[in-house]
Amino acid sequence: MLNFLLRRLLSSLIVLFFAVSLTFLLTRLLPGGPFDREKGGSEKVEQALLEKYQLNGTLWQQYTSYLHDLARLDLRVSTKYRDWTVAEILAQKMPSSLKLGGIAFVIASTLGVVLGCLAAMRKDTPVDWAAMVGAIVAISIPSFITGPFLVAVFALWLRWLPVGGWGGVTHLILPALCLSAPYVAYVARLMRNSLLDVLKSDFLRTAKAKGLAAPQALVRHALKVAILPVVTYLGPLAAHLLTGSMIVESVFNISGAGSVFVNAIQNRDAFLLCGAVVIYCSLLIVFNFIVDLLYSVLDKRIRLYA
């Protein structure tokens, strides 16, 4: 177990290192710099600003000095929002995204698993067809169509829910639905196919032959194995949902982390971008680690090794 933890920590750090390096180097190599739109942008001003933000010298020098700071957990100051450190910006933007993403994740995982199980148990019945057609519809229609549609129906027409903004529970319902819809569909499809595979396996036939009634057999035996691919999918999904969605946040007028990536690239704000990548990768690593732990709990045959 200790061996597993150490190996996993090492490989996680390598992934994080490469992801941040790639992000930093690519951003700095892009045409245009962070201070291009400076007022009265003379060479001298730009040079002074680059020096102030430690972006002078060769690319290699910039990179190593940034890594040096990063190793001490210093994410530096944003080159766009000068009075703010990257850590402060992320601390301000992340909470609403975490909340919304967390709710969407719970919806996607529970509803997806339930729908997938129902479809598999009632294979080739109208229940199954409805669930699977609904899944394709949910996957095909992008959130910038479902979002305004939900707003038009539930906020403008029926007036049940607020149009947008951030506050009470009612503000969360539409964005969470909009954000989770495609992932409910992915999870349901994955769950259905995996459960159908397991239901055909020998050990379930044995269980049935020994006299287990079908629903009981399903719950006790099949689900424990069939949920493994779903769990694998849920790891990266959690990281993805928790870091916010630019579309959903802009449609519902929520100030979250979803726009940080896009805005940071547009402003050539290398430090803010790298900070966001650090957060995203860390979440990814943590959730993949949880997935591995869950695996060994669900399936005793799986041993933990990195």
Added chain:
Amino acid sequence: MPDAPKSPALTRPDGWSIVQRNRPAMISLIFLVAVVLIAFTAPFFLPEALKSTSGGAFLPPLSKGAEAAVTHFCGTDKNGQDLFYRLLTGAQVSLGVGIVGAIISLIIGTLYGMISGYCGGRVDALMMRAVDMLYAVPRILFIMIFIAAFDSVFKDWLDALRLWAQDCQWLWLEGAARYLIPYSKILVMILSLGLVEWLTMARIIRGQVLVLRELTFVMASRAMGQGGWAILTKHLLPNLSTIILTYLTLTIPAVILDESFLSFLGLGIEDPAASWGSLLKDGAQVINPIESKWWLLAFPAALMSLSLLALNFLGDGLRDAFDPKSVD
């Protein structure tokens, strides 16, 4: 099974007949062929008056044009352009970006996966770790970085071409370059999305190659002295073709979604070119509860949703038919 194949050697019907019996997939195929045909031919038959801007902005559907005697089936937008014509040109761009982008990602993914799977061992491990690493960086980051990198390059090239043509007094070339400059974003989108979407493809192809390369016919051709590249192209590629086709139909909607997402945010296709995403962006900008200009949102949304739906139904049908793991 009443229409089972006569030959006793075949234990299951071949993939194409499974697809043909899949009604949603066949309807989707017909719908898609129709959309492509109409999008690429109908603009030639529309009257010229429909294709330019006009004074009649925000005309509702089925109204007469302001200046010319034309009917706007889907209404007009803020510049008085006919929405039906914009939808068709938007379909050309969206489908074009989707198809060409998906093919680029397919070529990269297939090559990568085949080399990784066939070489095996350390090469395979290294190549797959690289894919894992790329998965760890958000995709939007790469797409935007590619767009930013290519955008200025293409515009500079076209501008240089224009100036060079001006010097040489080649007016037609100068005109062409000047005309193409606003459309360079389309090429940029195709390349950027194509260069990013290949990761899943590479994984799937590699998995298939790992299975295929252990089969006896590969061993036989290796024993007869055939080189690695020849085995890959002559023996493995034909066996991979249906999987490739299947995931092509599933990659096209993914690329179209990415393109429309970026255009919706104003980072992708720009005026005067249009795509479904940019049309939706224009529609979303003028929507308000007091004076509803619903047609600007409803028509692009409907056409795009139906097309994506059809592509996904078709892709699922093909996968059910050809992917050995999904056959029961």
